[in-house]
Amino acid sequence: MTAIAPTYRANIKRFQSVIALLVLCIVLAVLTDKFFTAANGLNVLRQVAVNACIATGMTLIVLTGGIDLSVGSVLALCGAITAGLLKYGWSIPSADLFIGFTILGAVLVAILAGALLGFINGITITAFKVPPFVATLAMLTIARGFTMLYTGGHPVSNLGEGFARIGTGSWLGIPVPVWIAAAVVSLAVFITKKTRLGRYIYAIGGNETAARLSGIRINRVKLFVYGIGGALAAVGGIIVTSRLDSAQPNAGISYELDAIAAVVIGGTSLNGGRGSVWGTVIGAVIIGVLNNGLVLLNVSPFWQQVVKGGVILLAVIIDKIGDRRNE
Amino acid sequence: MLEAKNISKNFSGVRALSNINLQLVPGKVNAIIGENGAGKSTLMKIFSGVHTQYEGEIILNGQLVKFANTREAEEAGIAIIHQELNLVPYLSITENIFLGRELTTVLGMLDKKQMRGKARDLLGRLNMDVDPDTKIAALKVGQQQMVEIARALFSNASVIIMDEPTSAISDKEVEQLFTIIRQLRSEGRTIVYISHKLKELFTIADRFIVLRDGASIDAGDMAAITQDELIQKMTGRKLGMGKTGKTVLDAPELLRVENISLRHPELAKTMVLSGISFTLHKGEILGIYGLMGAGRTELLECLFGLHPKNAMGQIFVNGQVRKIKTPVDAIAAGLALVPEDRKLQGLVLDQSVRSNISITTLQELERWGIVLSETKERLLADQFISSLGIKTPSPQSAAKNLSGGNQQKIVLAKWLATQPQVLLLDEPTRGIDINAKSEIYKLMKNLATEGMGIIMVSSELPEILAVSDRVLVICEGELTASIAIEDATEQEILKNAIHKN
Numbered sequence: 068m069t070a071i072a073p074t075y076r077a078n079i080k081r082f083q084s085v086i087a088l089l090v091l092c093i094v095l096a097v098l099t100d101k102f103f104t105a106a107n108g109l110n111v112l113r114q115v116a117v118n119a120c121i122a123t124g125m126t127l128i129v130l131t132g133g134i135d136l137s138v139g140s141v142l143a144l145c146g147a148i149t150a151g152l153l154k155y156g157w158s159i160p161s162a163d164l165f166i167g168f169t170i171l172g173a174v175l176v177a178i179l180a181g182a183l184l185g186f187i188n189g190i191t192i193t194a195f196k197v198p199p200f201v202a203t204l205a206m207l208t209i210a211r212g213f214t215m216l217y218t219g220g221h222p223v224s225n226l227g228e229g230f231a232r233i234g235t236g237s238w239l240g241i242p243v244p245v246w247i248a249a250a251v252v253s254l255a256v257f258i259t260k261k262t263r264l265g266r267y268i269y270a271i272g273g274n275e276t277a278a279r280l281s282g283i284r285i286n287r288v289k290l291f292v293y294g295i296g297g298a299l300a301a302v303g304g305i306i307v308t309s310r311l312d313s314a315q316p317n318a319g320i321s322y323e324l325d326a327i328a329a330v331v332i333g334g335t336s337l338n339g340g341r342g343s344v345w346g347t348v349i350g351a352v353i354i355g356v357l358n359n360g361l362v363l364l365n366v367s368p369f370w371q372q373v374v375k376g377g378v379i380l381l382a383v384i385i386d387k388i389g390d391r392r393n394e
Numbered sequence: 395m396l397e398a399k400n401i402s403k404n405f406s407g408v409r410a411l412s413n414i415n416l417q418l419v420p421g422k423v424n425a426i427i428g429e430n431g432a433g434k435s436t437l438m439k440i441f442s443g444v445h446t447q448y449e450g451e452i453i454l455n456g457q458l459v460k461f462a463n464t465r466e467a468e469e470a471g472i473a474i475i476h477q478e479l480n481l482v483p484y485l486s487i488t489e490n491i492f493l494g495r496e497l498t499t500v501l502g503m504l505d506k507k508q509m510r511g512k513a514r515d516l517l518g519r520l521n522m523d524v525d526p527d528t529k530i531a532a533l534k535v536g537q538q539q540m541v542e543i544a545r546a547l548f549s550n551a552s553v554i555i556m557d558e559p560t561s562a563i564s565d566k567e568v569e570q571l572f573t574i575i576r577q578l579r580s581e582g583r584t585i586v587y588i589s590h591k592l593k594e595l596f597t598i599a600d601r602f603i604v605l606r607d608g609a610s611i612d613a614g615d616m617a618a619i620t621q622d623e624l625i626q627k628m629t630g631r632k633l634g635m636g637k638t639g640k641t642v643l644d645a646p647e648l649l650r651v652e653n654i655s656l657r658h659p660e661l662a663k664t665m666v667l668s669g670i671s672f673t674l675h676k677g678e679i680l681g682i683y684g685l686m687g688a689g690r691t692e693l694l695e696c697l698f699g700l701h702p703k704n705a706m707g708q709i710f711v712n713g714q715v716r717k718i719k720t721p722v723d724a725i726a727a728g729l730a731l732v733p734e735d736r737k738l739q740g741l742v743l744d745q746s747v748r749s750n751i752s753i754t755t756l757q758e759l760e761r762w763g764i765v766l767s768e769t770k771e772r773l774l775a776d777q778f779i780s781s782l783g784i785k786t787p788s789p790q791s792a793a794k795n796l797s798g799g800n801q802q803k804i805v806l807a808k809w810l811a812t813q814p815q816v817l818l819l820d821e822p823t824r825g826i827d828i829n830a831k832s833e834i835y836k837l838m839k840n841l842a843t844e845g846m847g848i849i850m851v852s853s854e855l856p857e858i859l860a861v862s863d864r865v866l867v868i869c870e871g872e873l874t875a876s877i878a879i880e881d882a883t884e885q886e887i888l889k890n891a892i893h894k895n
Contacts, residue, residue: 262760262764266749266752266753269745270753273744273745274743276739278742280739
């Protein structure tokens with residue numbers, strides 16, 4: 068019996084965020100009429116999709132022991148790039164050149180731009196040994212500045228019906244952003260669970276020195292995760308821009324905090340080496356359900372923030388208590 | 395007098411201590427002896443208030459005590475000096491001694507003058523001639539230990555527990571430590587001394603208490619027991635470590651290093667290593683001995699590509715020159731390094747035994763070049779768990795839950811998986827129990843018989859003499875001797891390891 072107890076407890080720990088989510092849903096279903104309806108469910112998922120994309124990238128980064136504060140700004144810049152390319156194309160007057168973009172073209176360029184920005188984060192962190200917090204904090208400001216420069220501080224709107232479908236359309240009754248998030252999450256789960264790269268990500272976060280001595284190319288892995296983090300922020304930016312049919316220069320402000328919150332609520336350690344993409348997905352859904360429920364309950368926006376913060380604290384405290392019992 | 399009655403303790407269902415009964419004799423040096431995993435550290439953590447959940451009773455001076463935290467234990471007069479020193483590196487000696495119990499003036503301000511004065515007194519009592527304003531980071535390990543002892547003295551501890559105090563200090567510092575221990579004993583304090591080094595225990599300890607598998611086995615006067623009897627009590631069997639020299643110089647050359655030098659990373663014009671050249675033959679075990687700071691570890695690090703900017707010299711494997719600038723290059727050249735500190739450099743402690751073993755060879759465990767094959771990984775891990783005799787509840791258990799010896803075997807396993815030609819071992823048996831030690835020696839000999847070349851750095855002379863086919867001695871970064879095992883004696887090796895001035 069004593070041999071079974073620890074695994075039993077570990078399982079409870081693994082599912083404790085799922086249990087929390089279920090409890091939350093049951094409470095909301097009892098308290099409100101609207102919560103437990105298909106329309107509201109899809110609505111919640113659609114709202115969660117963007118954060119799920121960003122937070123998935125964040126999870127990979129946090130697992131290596133890093134952090135990325137720039138995702139909100141990268142999201143805004145990449146959203147603006149998509150909108151700008153779609154609407155105005157890319158013209159180089161000196162060469163008398165004009166390139167128009169299809170939806171696919173604009174989207175790909177934006178994702179590449181996001182990956183590039185993430186890559187730059189990775190280079191500052193690996194080649195110049197700048198702590199991730201500082202490097203990505205700088206990128207947060209820089210990317211926001213470029214967004215303002217690129218848009219002149221004005222929204223870029225009316226991007227066409229085709230593009231708007233990315234954010235507002237549905238397929239098989241499920242919103243397109245949810246499909247995108249599902250694809251992103253599946254890919255990340257595959258990488259973390261089934262590939263060498265995934266192992267390396269965990270090993271670097273768990274013990275960087277041991278990983279280096281084992282012949283793991285640490286810098287490459289880090290460049291990869293920051294690149295992916297940037298690319299996924301761009302994906303978020305495309306969805307947001309499409310849904311609003313407009314690239315807002317102020318889009319994505321404080322999204323990095325929601326992403327980090329999802330990662331933490333999902334049980335990933337900010338020290339790296341422990342956690343999972345699945346946990347983050349649950350974390351993102353918890354935040355989404357909470358946002359939705361508080362609106363349905365007519366809680367004032369000011370109180371909503373207080374409650375959200377409280378939930379983050381609670382999640383981490385419960386996690387720590389579990390750790391201590393397993394000591 | 396400190397006494398343990400029927401102390402038991404479980405960790406997540408695993409029994410670490412069962413019904414421990416022992417008495418520490420006041421005013422004596424009480425040695426706690428046992429292999430790793432015997433429960434020594436756990437027991438000490440109970441005495442010092444680190445572990446608060448246990449069964450049984452602790453009786454201090456006739457009174458039942460139960461500490462809720464380390465502070466209560468300290469106030470009751472029990473101080474512990476941990477194996478890993480618990481000092482804040484960028485605070486001064488004074489600040490560390492008074493950390494958490496600062497003296498203040500009537501106004502509630504820090505009374506720096508008084509603290510500094512008291513710190514100076516304490517250091518004086520320990521014959522330590524250092525400015526109390528010195529930062530801990532600037533001190534040698536031995537001196538840092540003295541600061542810990544000063545902390546204990548300030549709290550006026552009647553029981554001072556020392557956990558492996560000599561594992562990282564030089565012989566000279568050991569002598570100083572022993573002088574202090576004798577002084578503390580003459581003041582009537584009870585010393586609890588934990589060490590793997592039996593020789594040391596016979597020098598300093600008055601009493602012995604043997605623990606084995608979490609139980610108290612025997613206790614008595616040190617003077618009334620021999621080293622062999624003690625080992626028998628610890629392991630439950632007799633130990634033989636025969637010396638078997640063999641000549642392998644006519645075997646083909648495997649590794650040749652020429653003129654390895656290493657610049658000091660911070661101090662200009664200072665060399666950590668200068669002009670080291672040697673060869674390693676197929677099937678040879680080369681022992682490298684040097685005193686603390688001689689550059690032993692750095693030499694292995696240079697071979698493994700850990701000092702790309704500051705290292706110079708050439709490395710030939712099988713006669714071919716190899717540029718080794720990173721561990722990746724080193725592994726490609728057929729080298730493997732089992733580092734000195736398995737917890738900091740060898741293992742991802744949170745991860746399973748299985749993933750720790752497979753981490754170096756994941757590329758060979760892939761299907762279609764992408765997906766890790768669980769079957770292949772399980773086979774690999776199971777093979778090494780059984781061939782090296784790694785004792786683990788399951789291959790999925792986290793590496794941190796295993797004892798030191800078994801952790802060391804995991805590190806060995808992950809490197810053997812790469813099928814290296816040259817195995818570099820840095821202090822391969824540090825802090826592990828005698829059984830695991832002899833298993834590792836046996837493994838080294840088997841590997842050498844199969845043709846692997848092994849370089850072992852060790853600070854323990856008996857180990858060097860027992861395992862090596864040839865001994866290299868380095869002193870202050872220079873190679874001072876290469877001695878065939880037939881001619882090697884402790885005196886000869888030491889003579890070459892000590893700087894002639």
